[in-house]
Structures are given as structure tokens and as C-alpha cells.
Amino acid sequence: MVVFSSIEFLFLFLPLLLGLYRLVPRRFENGVLLLASLLFYTWSGGAFVAILAVSIVVDYFAGWLVAWARDHDHRRALRLGVGLSVSVNLSLLAFFKYANFFVQQFNDLGATLGLGTIAWTNIGLPIGISFFTFQSMSYTLDLARGRAEHLRSPLDFALYVALFPQLICGPIVRYHEIAAQIRDRHSRLDEMAEGAVRFLHGLVKKVVVADAAGALADAVFGLPSDQLNTATAWLGVSAYTLQIYFDFSGYSDMAIGLGRLFGFTFPENFRRPYSAISITDFWRRWHITLSSWLRDYLYIPLGGSHGGVAATYRNLVIVFLLTGFWHGANWTFLVWGAFHGVLLVIERVTGQRPVETATFTGLRRLMVLLLVMLGWVIFRADSVTHAVELYAAMFSFSGFDLAPVVAVAMTHRVAFITALASLVVLLPRDFVAGPQLVSGRGAAFTMGRVVWLGCGALIATTLIASGNFSPFLYFQF
Amino acid sequence: MRRPDKTVVVAAFIAWLTIPLLLMMLGVESRFLELEKRSPASLPSNAVSRLADSLFYTEVAAAFRDRVPLRVPALGLDAWIDLEIFGDSPNPEVLIGSDGWLFDRQSVIGVCEKPIQPRRVVANFVEISRVLRASGRRFVVVVAPNKEAIYPERLGAAGPLAHCAQEWRQEIRALLSSADLPDYIDLWGAMEGLKARANEDIYWPHDTHWTSESAIEVSRLIVEQLRPGLWDDGVVRSRPHSSPGDLASKIGLPTSIERTLYEVERDVRVKIVARKKGRLRRLSTVGKNQRRFKPNVLSIYDSFGLRYLGMLPQFLRRSTWVSWRGLPNGKLTSIIDEFVRANVVVLESVERSLASRFSGSARNVPAHLIAALLDELPRTALAPSALPDGAFDLPPAGTDSSRYVVFDIGPLVDEATALRIRAAAQDSDGTWGHVAIHVVKSPQGERRVVVRLSATARAVRIRPPKLDVGDVSLVDL
Numbered sequence: 001m002v003v004f005s006s007i008e009f010l011f012l013f014l015p016l017l018l019g020l021y022r023l024v025p026r027r028f029e030n031g032v033l034l035l036a037s038l039l040f041y042t043w044s045g046g047a048f049v050a051i052l053a054v055s056i057v058v059d060y061f062a063g064w065l066v067a068w069a070r071d072h073d074h075r076r077a078l079r080l081g082v083g084l085s086v087s088v089n090l091s092l093l094a095f096f097k098y099a100n101f102f103v104q105q106f107n108d109l110g111a112t113l114g115l116g117t118i119a120w121t122n123i124g125l126p127i128g129i130s131f132f133t134f135q136s137m138s139y140t141l142d143l144a145r146g147r148a149e150h151l152r153s154p155l156d157f158a159l160y161v162a163l164f165p166q167l168i169c170g171p172i173v174r175y176h177e178i179a180a181q182i183r184d185r186h187s188r189l190d191e192m193a194e195g196a197v198r199f200l201h202g203l204v205k206k207v208v209v210a211d212a213a214g215a216l217a218d219a220v221f222g223l224p225s226d227q228l229n230t231a232t233a234w235l236g237v238s239a240y241t242l243q244i245y246f247d248f249s250g251y252s253d254m255a256i257g258l259g260r261l262f263g264f265t266f267p268e269n270f271r272r273p274y275s276a277i278s279i280t281d282f283w284r285r286w287h288i289t290l291s292s293w294l295r296d297y298l299y300i301p302l303g304g305s306h307g308g309v310a311a312t313y314r315n316l317v318i319v320f321l322l323t324g325f326w327h328g329a330n331w332t333f334l335v336w337g338a339f340h341g342v343l344l345v346i347e348r349v350t351g352q353r354p355v356e357t358a359t360f361t362g363l364r365r366l367m368v369l370l371l372v373m374l375g376w377v378i379f380r381a382d383s384v385t386h387a388v389e390l391y392a393a394m395f396s397f398s399g400f401d402l403a404p405v406v407a408v409a410m411t412h413r414v415a416f417i418t419a420l421a422s423l424v425v426l427l428p429r430d431f432v433a434g435p436q437l438v439s440g441r442g443a444a445f446t447m448g449r450v451v452w453l454g455c456g457a458l459i460a461t462t463l464i465a466s467g468n469f470s471p472f473l474y475f476q477f
Numbered sequence: 478m479r480r481p482d483k484t485v486v487v488a489a490f491i492a493w494l495t496i497p498l499l500l501m502m503l504g505v506e507s508r509f510l511e512l513e514k515r516s517p518a519s520l521p522s523n524a525v526s527r528l529a530d531s532l533f534y535t536e537v538a539a540a541f542r543d544r545v546p547l548r549v550p551a552l553g554l555d556a557w558i559d560l561e562i563f564g565d566s567p568n569p570e571v572l573i574g575s576d577g578w579l580f581d582r583q584s585v586i587g588v589c590e591k592p593i594q595p596r597r598v599v600a601n602f603v604e605i606s607r608v609l610r611a612s613g614r615r616f617v618v619v620v621a622p623n624k625e626a627i628y629p630e631r632l633g634a635a636g637p638l639a640h641c642a643q644e645w646r647q648e649i650r651a652l653l654s655s656a657d658l659p660d661y662i663d664l665w666g667a668m669e670g671l672k673a674r675a676n677e678d679i680y681w682p683h684d685t686h687w688t689s690e691s692a693i694e695v696s697r698l699i700v701e702q703l704r705p706g707l708w709d710d711g712v713v714r715s716r717p718h719s720s721p722g723d724l725a726s727k728i729g730l731p732t733s734i735e736r737t738l739y740e741v742e743r744d745v746r747v748k749i750v751a752r753k754k755g756r757l758r759r760l761s762t763v764g765k766n767q768r769r770f771k772p773n774v775l776s777i778y779d780s781f782g783l784r785y786l787g788m789l790p791q792f793l794r795r796s797t798w799v800s801w802r803g804l805p806n807g808k809l810t811s812i813i814d815e816f817v818r819a820n821v822v823v824l825e826s827v828e829r830s831l832a833s834r835f836s837g838s839a840r841n842v843p844a845h846l847i848a849a850l851l852d853e854l855p856r857t858a859l860a861p862s863a864l865p866d867g868a869f870d871l872p873p874a875g876t877d878s879s880r881y882v883v884f885d886i887g888p889l890v891d892e893a894t895a896l897r898i899r900a901a902a903q904d905s906d907g908t909w910g911h912v913a914i915h916v917v918k919s920p921q922g923e924r925r926v927v928v929r930l931s932a933t934a935r936a937v938r939i940r941p942p943k944l945d946v947g948d949v950s951l952v953d954l
Contacts, residue, residue, distance in 0.1 A: 007545055008538040011497040018494070043538075046531030193483035196490035215569075404586045404638050408572070411565035413558075438478070446482060457493065459558065465551030466567070466729060 002043045004254045005207050005464055013040070014258075021187075021262065030159050030182070033262060037164040041128075044168060048126035051092060052162060058088045059136040060157045066143045067150030078144055085140035089133040096126055101329030128168030130326055134293055136161045138174040141297050147176040156182050165258035169251050171269040171289040174296070178264065185263035194438045195260030197453060201437055202253025204456035207463050210247035212417040213239045219409035221380055225389040229399025232406055233390050240380050241373050242421045245274065248287070267292075272432055274372070274425045277364040279343040282372060290326070294319050313348065317341040327379070332387060336379045343371060500546040507548050517543035556729035567728040575633030578682045579724035584623045584829040585632070589641040593832040595649035601835045603657050604843040607879050607954040609822060610659075612846075612853040617660040617702055617823040619695065620653065621687070621781035624680045626828060627668045631682075646828065657877075662698050677736055683722030685780075689739040692784035696741065699785075699823060700792045703770045707792055712743045741788040743767055756803020757815070760790045769794045772820035777801065777809070782825040801826070807834060810845045814920050817849050844915035844927040847881050847952055851919065856883075856950040868903070868938035869949055875932065879954040882937050884926040885947035886916075898944065900928045903936040914939070 002009050017036045024032050042049045062085035069077035100122045107117035139160065142148045151157040160182050166173055220228075220236020252269035259266045269289050276282035283291050299319045305312040317338070324337015377394075381387035393399075402410065424433075437449055478486070507517075521527065521536035556567035566573045572580040606616040625632055625639055626646055632639055650665050668687070671679050671694050679691045687695075693713055700708045718738030721731040745764030752758050762769055774796040778786065783800070790796050797815055805811045816822060826834055847854065859869040859882065874880050886898075900914045912934075915927045926939055939946070 002534065002538065006538070007542045010494065011545055012541050015491075015494040015498055018491075042529060043531065043534035047529045049529065189480070189483050189487060192490075193478055193486045196486050197478075200490070404589050404641075407638060408569060408582060408586070411559075411569075412563035413565050416563065441479065445478075449478075449482070449486070454489075458554075461493070462551045462555035462558065465548045466555045 002040065004251065004258070005203055005460070007464055010464065013043075018261065029262075030153075030156055033164075034155055034159045034162060037159065037162040037167060040164040041162060041167060045127040048124070048129075051096065051126045051129065052132060055089060055092060055133055055136045056154075056158045056161050059085050059139050059161070060151075060154050062088075062140045063143050063150055063157065066140050070143065070146060082140050082144050085137055089137045093129060093133050096123055096129055098325075098329045099123055131170050131172055132161055132167060134172050134290075135166075135174075138172075138176075138293065138297065142175040142179075148179040151179070151182065163259075163264070165255040165262075165264075166266060169248075169255065170287075171252055171255060171266050172293050173266055173289065174293060177267055181264050187261065187263035191260050191263055195257045195262075197257070197438050197449060198260060199254050199257025200453045200457045200460075201433065202250040202255075202257060203460050204452065205246045205250030205253060207250075207460040208456060209417055209421045210243050210245075210250055211463070212414045213243040213246065213421065216406070216409050216414055216418065217243050217380070219403075219406045221382075221386075221390075223403055223405065225386075225393075227403040227405075228389060228393035229401070229403075230393060230395075230397050231400040232402055233393035235402070235406065235410075237373050237377055237390070237394065238422070239418060240376050241274075241369075242418055242425070244376065244380075245270070245425070246421060268435070272425075272427075274369050275365055275427075276368050276372075277361050278347055278368060279340060279371065280347055282368060283340070283344075290323070294323060298322065309348075313345045316344050316348070320344065331384050332378050332381055335384060335387075336375055339375050339378065497545050497547055501544060505546040507544055507546055552729040560728070560730070567730070571724050571728050572635040572638070573633070574628075574631045574635055576631065576682070578628065578631040578633070579684075579722070579728070580625050580632060580635060581623075581685045581724060581829070584685065585625050585635065585639050585642060587642070587829055588645045588832055589638075593836045595645060595652055598649060598831050598835040599652040599656050601839045601842070602653070602661075604879055605839075605846065606658050606660075608843050608846040608850065608854070609816070611855060611952075611954050612850040614816075614819065615660050615703075615821040616658070617662065617699060617821065618653070618658055619662045619664055619699065619823070619825045620831060621695075621779075621825060621827040622665045622668050623828045624685060624687075626665060627672055627680060628678075649828075649831065660702060662702055664695060664698070667694060667698055681720060681722055681734065681736070683725035683732060683734055684720060685723055686784060687781060688736055689718070689784060690737065692788060693739045693741070696785045696788040696792075699789060700770070703774075703792075703821065703823075707768055707770060709743075712741050712791075714740050714742045716740075741791050743791040745769070745791050747790050754803070756800060757812075758798045760793070760796050760798065762791060762794055770821075771795075773797070773818060774821045774823060775799065775812075775815050775819035776823045776825070777812075778825045779827055779830065781827050801830070801834065809839060809842045813842075813845045813849050816846060817920055841915055843879070844881070844929065845917050847883060847927050848915070848917035848919045848923075848925040851883055851925065851950065851952070854952050854954075856952045859949040859951050866938055867946075868936045870936050871930070871934055871951065874934075874953060878932060880930045880932060880934070881952040881954070882928045882930060883948075883950045883952060884928070884939055885949070886924045886926055886944055887947060888922045888924060890924050890944070894941075894944070895924065897941060898926055899940045900926070901938055901940075902928070902930055902934040904931075905933045905935055907935075912937070 002013065004010075013036075017032070020036075021029060021032050038049060038052075041052055045052075062081045065081035065084070066078055069075070069081060100120075103118055103120045107120070109115070110117045139151075139157070143150055151160065160173075160175065160178065161167075163173075216239035217236055220232055220239065223232065223236075249270040256266045256268070267289055269287060271285040271288065273282055273286035276285050299315055302315045302318065303311055304315060307315070318341075320337045320341030321334060322337065323340070324333040324335070327333045327336070374391075377390050378384070378387040381390060437445065437452070440448070518536065518539035520540045521533050524533070527533035559565040559567040560573070564573065566579075570582050572582050572585055574580050602618055606618070609616040623642075623646075625642075629636065629639065629643070646665075650663070653661055654663060668679060668691060671691060675690055677690065678688065679694075680687050697708045697710075715737045717735055719733040719735040721733055725732045743764065745762045745767045747760055747762050750759040750761050770792055771794045774793050776782065776789070776796055776798050777800075778798065779801045786798065790798075797819065799812055799815060801807060857872075859871070861867060861869060869882070871880075871882070895916045898914060898916055900912050901909045902912045903909050912928055912930060915929075917925050917927055919925055928937060928939070930937060
């Protein structure tokens, strides 16, 4: 699997692609990017590129049908186009991502009740399928709503779905957000500089911070239950809280930066989520492109908050159960989604929603962060039982010595980086480093760029060169 | 960003991305592999037919990673940051002790992560020893102490991690000293004594192994154990010698440390008589007027024993050397025929590998040895008892003896029948219970069923009843 922080991507794929992209005439730029994107996907997913191709072909045809139906005011054809796109993409997801899980559940139940089992060979998961199917569906859905125009060139459409910076890990770019850029965009000094800064910022977040926190989190989450105690469990959960944020947001920064290098402007995916003062606020700051997609294409079509109180609560729970399930075919993700759905309903019931004039914001931030951390336990745990063991250790208030494996993982560098990252997470809520590093003017920002990106990129390079990199967490979703 | 800033950022970014590739194209090679002591990954073949195979790209990436220049300086810088700035180990497998001493993590805390009872390990030694001694052979056991066992004070901050390993060591050391192992040599005591009187460290500070001074001492102890008075201190020569250190290489900072190299120089010539698949060497010595140990010695050694491979053979007329690494799956049962050929077995294992080498499959070794050496062992023929189902009565046994019954089932028994063989023993209270069996093919081609019995067993039988059982022998050791 090729990742943005691997030697082969940084020092082979990217420089060759940038060089070629600059050399070819403008009319071939999309073609070069499409070929590179397909190569990138094949590098990671091998023959699963065929699944990506199926999604592209079906949605291009469905999009054409929807556009025609809209121009001719033909409602049945429009529904047919949308239905085709949604059913094919969801079927791909259901088969490749969830079939193993459902068969396993059926067989477990059958074995328990003595009803027999289904013979089944586990199916491999095409990398990034959750992202590209959602992105592909948004094309027909946006066309159906009249939010964007049909792409005449199938190559342009294929590029929209397969564009490598966001292909396998997001941000999920809804079609109307990028439609104009597919056909017409610029990539000159300004875009290159912005892209370089943003990419390096993400690389440092991922390689220097997330991987350090990840080493600690992996050590704790890999412990047998008899070695877990309160201090170890809280340390592990805190480390994972940092890891998942810096890992995923770092990836998003790199994707946004790469997009910028080729003239694209992708939507932001994170906005200091751990500064949220409510769970509602958290979901406006965490994985924003997924939240927006689900809001536009699921929550609102379900009726949103316009069907009365009970219907709103029902819609919230449905959306968050599906959000959880989108992350993976495991009960842990379903429970995590349900946990957030219920918290959102409680916030609605109690009126604890974000308001500009909220008081005790510091306290609320801490409370929300604590709830989010509790959610990460079930999200990261291997099973519900494993999560229960971790919760038990967290709240048993017994034992404050670290297990040997965790003590070894807790090096001075890891302690320093995680402490620094924790401070960054707790900074005043309006400072978002990625965009600020790109646009900020003045000596302070120049110094920040030199220190953070210069030194950070150097350290990241040494870590990558010494083989200390790990695949991005979100690849598994 | 101001325009000059943007220009600098883009130039630096492009340079960072392209310099490794440009250097590679100019023929600059990576020296990384020198540290890893391996050849570079080869470039994949059949490129065209494998374009949709993700493994093909994995191979391309591996080949590129192995060849990209500047990895050694990057690795060195990463190690330097860890060591000099944070005081950490650049490699989690290496622990940083005090005064620049390095320790192997697995060696220090391995037994804490996978606890295996010392009693089980020692019991296996005792069983092997009893079989060999009963057949007229000698079994010399040497356990090379871990570095931290001799230099615990050099562990520094890592000291507390070693507590459970220290307890394990104390227990196994006490058990080995009191066990029925007449030719056991206590190297923990010997190394502690040598450390007290040596002028230099007897283990390398930056390597897992002992120095040649220790190897000389171990050679002396083994030679004196084999034949007291054979060793001659006058044959030891010394000269300066430097070593890069395996642990130092593991953290990316190979450093040469100079110590005195001790060598044995006798007036004998050591010849390699035979070599098998690079894992076995038969040596013989030629030399007039030099006393040597005449019986055939089988020496099983690991990287610690490798240090005396240049010394010990000079005192042995005929010896066979087998490395642990060369044993298929690390199983001693694969060289049973070598045990048969030998008059003396010298088995060396480093302390950190004891648990893995003498817990699982090592339990089969005594049974294999009994099957192979049956004709040389004191045994009693058993006659069928009056009990039904073809059982054999057993005479009373000594409480501390090891008791085996061997059933000759001829060379013609097929694998399927062999797999169906079961054994049961009758205890002193008259109850029958299943006992473990080993179906072994002796070097003479005979199939034998070896059953290990407790001292309280009164009778034994095997199934299936129609099995054509020949001689049944009782071996009390």
C-alpha cells in the first residue's frame, strides 16, 4: 500500500508526477492526473481498481441520465438515474465491506441455535471504497438537485472520482464543491506554495505527532486485560485521542495540500474538534466532509429536524448509527455511532447546544473532550468485550504503574511530543494551524513556517527514512 | 505569505522532493543496507503482465526504498535526535542503559511478556540428560547469561523493567544448579567471577554478546568439564580488536569500540571434514604432541557459542557443530541422528532463548532419543498381563525416575494408522487415563511408540488393539 508519508510516494511518485504535470500542455493535465490516480489506486488496491471503474462507469451513465431527465423534466428517468447510482454504490459497499460481517453474525447465530452455517470465503476490502462510493454518489445527487452541471467528458468525471489526493481517505469532496475546478483551474506559484506548506504541515502532524502517540496507544490497546490498570488505560485512551486526530487531520492536510499543488481547492475536514463545546459542535469540526455529506444526502432527505421532535431524534440516531457503521463492519463502530447519536439527542433534550454566548466554555470543552475520549475507547477496541475491559480499568481507580510494554513505548520523545500535542489541542479555540500557516503574514508566521515546517519536515524525513512510518488509520474505513 | 516567501517555500519543497531521485539518477547509492547486512530488494520482473497486481508495486517500492540515497545520514540524524536530545533509544528493540550501554529489549523483558515456568524448562533438560547418560553419553549444559544478568547496574533507567526477568533468572539458576544434571556448568557464577577479576568489560557495551575474554573462560570451563587438566592457559594470545556492535547497528549508530581480542593458538590444525546445508560442520584436528579430547563431541551453539567456535575445537579430536539457527524450525528433533553419533553433547543456549527452545517442541526430544537409542539403553522386556485389552503390567518405579514404555510397531505402519494410535495407563487406584504418546521413526527405520509414564502407573496399553505390536520395553531412567 502506498501512503503519502512513504519514501516511494514522496521521492518517486510525487516528483515524477509534478514534473510531468508541468511539462504537458494544459489540455492533457487531466489525463495525466487521471492516469496517475489510477496508478496510485492500483499500487494500493491492485485488481480492486476494477471496482473503482465500475463505480465510475455506473455513475457517469447515471449522471448523464439524471442530467437528461432534468433538462427534459422527466421525473421517472431522474429517479431511475439516482436509484441506479445509489443502489449500485451501496451494493458495492454492502458486498465488499459488510458481507463478511453479516455472514459471520448469521453463522454465529446459526451455530448457537443449531441452525447450521453458511460456507463463506471472506472477501477482501477494496481500499477507500467508503470514500469513493460516497463521492461518486454525490455526483448524481447534486445533478438531481440542480446544484451542478453534468460533466460531458467521461475522463473528467473519472478524474473527479479517482483524484488521488482524496481517493482513499478523503476529504469527501461533494461534486458541486469541485465541479468548476475539474474543467478550469490554475496551479502557479501561489497554489504551489500554499500546497507545499499545507502538505508539509500534514506530513509533520502524521509522521512526527500521530505516529508517536500511536506507538503508545498501540502498546496499551494491545495489552491483555490482566495488565490493564487505571493509569495505563487512561494513558492509552489519551494517546489514541491524539493519534486519531493528528493522523486523520494530518492526512486531510496532506490531501488538501496535494490538491492545491495541482490547482484544486478541497473543503476543510477538521476545525479544532477537541475545542468543541458540545457534541453537536464536535460534529461540525470533526470529519466535516463526512458530516456534511450525511447531512445533505441522508439527514435532510429523512426529514431533518422538520418532522417534529420525535422524528428529529429518530433521524439523528439513524444517521449516527450509519456513521458508525460506515467506519467499519464491527459492533464496536455501531456502538460508537449509537453513543454519539444518543449524546446528540440528549443535547437536544437538555438544550446543551453550542451558542455564541455560552458560559463555562472551558468546562464544557473538557466535558465534551471526555465524552469523545470515552467514545474513542469503543472505536479503537478490538471488540465490545475489549472496550468493557478498558472502561473497567479506567474507572476501577486501581494501579498506577505502567505495564513494561507501555513503559518501553513511553520514551522521552513520545512523552514530549504527546505533551506538546495535548497543549496544542487545548489552545484557544479559534486558531487553526493549517490554513493560518498558509495565509498568515508577518514575522511570526514566517518564523513559524521555518521552525515548524523546516525542522518538522527534516525530522519527518528522518523518521520516514528510518522506516518509522505506519499506514494511515483511516485506510481501514 | 509574501511573494519572496512563496518562492523560497516552493524552491525548498521541490528540492526536498527531487534531490534523492536526482542523486539516485547520478549513481549515488544507499549505504543503508550495510547496516542491515542484506542485499537490496531486486526489481520485479514481468512488469507488463503484472500491472494490476499490487504486489508488483510493493516490489517496486521495496527496490526503490533500498536504493534511495541519503538514508544513512537520515537514519543517523534520527538516531542522534533520539539519543542526544531525548535520551531515548532510536529503536524500541534496544534499551539505553547507563554510560552508553545498550541492551536488547526482548532479552530484558521477554520472559515478562511471555512467562514460561522455569520448572518446565529445567525438566526438559533433565529428561534429555537422563536418556543420554543412560546410553553412555555425556550431556554438558551451558547457559550463556544475558548481558543484563552480569551487568544489571548498567541498565540505568531501564533497570525496573528487568525485575520480573531477574526473578525468573534466579529461579531457573537455582533449579539448574540443584537438578539432576551432572555436567551442567553454571556460567552465571563463572561470568560474575570473571567480571570481578577482569581488567576490561566481559560483555560489549554496544553489543548483546560477551567478549572474547568471556569466550575463552567458557572454553576453559567446557574443556575442563570434559577432561580436567586438558586446558592450558599458555595457549591464549591477545591483540587489539574493534567491533561495531550489533545493538549499535540496530539503533543506526554503528560505533567501533576497541577491546582486547583473546584467541587460542595451539599447534593443531582444525579441518572441516564435512558441511551440510550450511548448518552443520564436522571438524577434526590434526597435530602432534597436543593432547585432545578423543570422544566425538556434538556442540549445539548460538551466537554466544559462535564466539568460542575458533577456540574449543582445538581441544577436541572430532566435533560436530550445529547452530540453533540452522535447525529446521529450531527443533532439536531434526538432529537426533547427530545425538546418536556423538559420545558427548555440549548444548549451549543463551538465557533469553531458554524459554522458547526448551518449552514447546523440546518436550519431544527425550522420546525421540529413546526411540533412536533404545538398543543402548537399559531396558526390561514387558510381557502381556492378565488384564484384558492387551495391557502390560508395570513393576513399581522409583519416585524420582523417568519411566518410558516403548512399543515396537514395525516399519510398515502407515501414517493414517500411526495418527490413530492412543495410549492409556492404569494408575495405582485402578483407574485408566489417556497418556501422551510419541510415534517416532528410529534411525534404523523402525516405528516406535514411546509413552512417558508417571511413577505411579501400574499398567499401560495402546490402541488400536489390532496393531501388530512387537517388543515392548520398559525404560526406567
